Amino acid sequence: MDRNAARDLPPELVLPLASGAPWWYWLGGRPALDLVNTRRERWNREVETLVTPEDLAQWLAAAGIVERAPARIPHSDLLEARELREAIDALTTACVGGTPVPAAAVALVDRWIARAGTRPALRCGPDGLPELAERGPADSPRRALGEIALDAARMLGTPEQRARVRVCGAADCSARFYDRSPAGRRRWCSMETCGNVAKARRHRARRQDNDREQADPGLRPSPAPSRGPRGAV
């Protein structure tokens, strides 16, 4: 599927999914928000796309957090990954909505970021001599999740970055994204999907206004419409 499509869950989808992989998308702009977006249709059916431990392993690789999907992830790690995801989302929506952040979510992300960072490793070098190296996050799915928590902490814990976090302005889209536009006024997760739908809706509303005016020439033109929705979503 299109890596950047967020509005395409068919109504006839059989839930719960056997695997969420076909429904992942990558327009969050950073790993923490891509993880949050693995819970889809938050406005409606709350569709889980990290269904199995294999899903989590594949997702970490697809997201570029690890080079290769970890061979085996315990089921408890999957549950903890979902818990981390929901804590990041609780912080994200509180920041976007301008409400105080839940302390439990802060504490949970704080515990995860302690697992981020590199660890030393000693290997046999190509010349047959020992070589000091670094373990990659692939060595531990939990460290990979720690890296995502660290991304969330950097994003939400600094005023400049926090101001760029958005929830898509469409009522029927729950995509979270990081606004990297120069002006910082992006409202839609994607112009190809939600932005276009909003544009078409505005166009239809304008046409209906015009039709009504033509049907009743005595109708006074309505005051100038506002220039579309404003502000952060």
Ligand SMILES: [Zn+2]
């Ligand atoms: Zn959207």
